[in-house]
Amino acid sequence: MTSRRFAFVGPTLPPSERPDHGYTYLPPVRHGDLYALDARPGDRILIVDGVYQHFAPIRHKEILAQLARGVHVAGAASLGALRAAELDGFGMRGIGHVYGQARDGRLVADSDVALLHADDGEDEGAARGLTLPLVAVRHAAGRLLAAGKLDAQAAAEAERAAAALHFTERSARALLHRAGDARGAVEAVLAEIAEHGDVKKQDALLALAAEDAPAAVSVPAASVWHSSYGREGEFDHRPLLPGSRVTARIALACLQLFAADFPDRHRAYALRLAATAAGPAPDADAGRVLAAAGFPPAPRPEALLARSTAATVGWTADERLLARTFRLPPGRLVYHDLPPEALAGASPAEVERWCLRLLPPAGRPPAPTGRCHLVLRDLWQARSDHEYRLCVLERGFRDEQEAARLARVFDLELVDRLARTAA
Structure with missing residues (x-):
């Protein structure tokens, strides 16, 4: 299978100056974007630009997750260079001068590579830089010093004038206005x-032209990136099917929210995994599983198990307790x-059609x-706030807030009409 190339590029390199080199250009990277790519082993990802102020930035574990599955990830020029300097010991490759500065500890702040930019037109990657990054001023001053066109004092004054301005204010005009004797x-x-x-x-141009993939680095993946946050992030953004706008998480939410028998499905899921973890036979009942896990037979939290809901009338108290309290390690x-x-028994394609x-x-x-x-209360026939909370738990949600957040993705007016028609 042919490997693919993706490059996250924004204001560092305008669209008119981006070479082909087989890359698919994407906007500046943010948290979740690598998961959404659903990259395959052998694919190559280059991170140049990324956001970090108004959106969650790309996180290290998200990059490590790609490296662990055999995706080549490189960084250069901007936020990508910083991440590469932080992760080069784990297999991420850094390219260029900015990366070298960060790796050697001479560039330590995100704001050194940051700039203010505006999006031009409909192309999300066509961000136009409005200010100058400090690293560009520092590098240009160093070149002039090496060429004998500035002395050391003048080069230092130019850099100090740039450093005195916040990255959102460091335009050429503002820099000249504040330069004083360093004009x-x-x-x-x-x-x-x-x-x-x-x-x-x-x-950025150097990195895009680089043909050789980074050498593979053996990393104990379980100790590096398997956390509840990493798994949740990947699940939230992974397409259900290649190219689908329905993610695996939204597909599950559709079933959790709207499948009438989902509590039974959730009970079966919780029982299987709990039995596997606790040690009894796979076909053990909930009482044996709870006993093997160390739950005493009594007393039990009555508020969680005594009352049945419309979907759990036929369940035992142990089944209600197991389904409503089940969590994956480390517990989130x-x-x-x-x-x-x-x-x-439904196929992912069928679930995708329902979601759409x-x-x-x-x-x-x-x-x-x-x-x-x-x-949701009406759909699940919850007669009180407490019963609504029990419905939420027995459908596999952590709390009412998670259920409502995922429900907002769907057309609830349509759901309400369909439910009333069916009734």
Whole structure:
């Protein structure tokens, strides 16, 4: 299978200056983007630009997850260079001057490579830089010093003038306005950048032209990236089917929320995994599983098991306790995949069709959280706040907030109409 190439690039390299080299260009990377790619072993990902102020930035464990599955990941020029310097011992490859500065400890702050930018047109990757990154000023001053066009004092003054401005304010005009006695040095630095381009652009072009993939590095994956947050992030963003806009997490949510028998599916899932972990035979009942796990037969938390809901009338007290309290180690998640019990014989393609039917039209705002709770309570026949909470738990949600957050993805007015028609 042919490997694919993806490059996350924004203002560092405008679209008109991006070479082909077989890359699919994507906007600056943010948390979840690597999971959403569903990259295959042998694929190559280059991270140049990334966001970190108004959105969650790309996290180290997300990169490590790709490396662990055999994806080649490299970074250069901007946020990618910083991440590569932090992860080069784990297999991420760094390219260029900015990476070298970060690796050697001479560049330590995200703000050194940051700049303010605006998105131009409909192309999400066509971000236009509005300010100058400090690393570009520093590099240009160093070039002028090496060429004998600035002395050490003038180069240092130009860098200090740039460092005194926040990255969101460091435009060429603002830099000249604040330069004071260093104006001549600042003018020389700006002219150098205008003539030769800033170092971030040079590094990005170098990385895109690099043909050799990074050498594989053996990393004990379980000790590096298997955490509840990493698993949840991958599950949230992994497409259910290649190219699908329905993620595995949304597919599970569709079943959790709207399948009438999902509590039975969740009970079967919890019983299988709990029996596997606790040690009794796979066909052991909930009471034996709980006993093997160290739960005393009494007293039990009556509020969680005494009352049945419309979906659990025929369950034993042990089954209600197991289903409503089940968690995966280390204790935060209930699901990090779409198990066979949840599918109940349906194919992923069938579940995708159901999800697509229940997704709202493009542009429609999501339902308010309060409306989500009302629709779910009615759908699940919960007669009180306490019973509603029990319904939430026996469908595999952590709490009411998680259930409502996932319900907001769907067209709840359509769901409500379908439910009333069926009734």
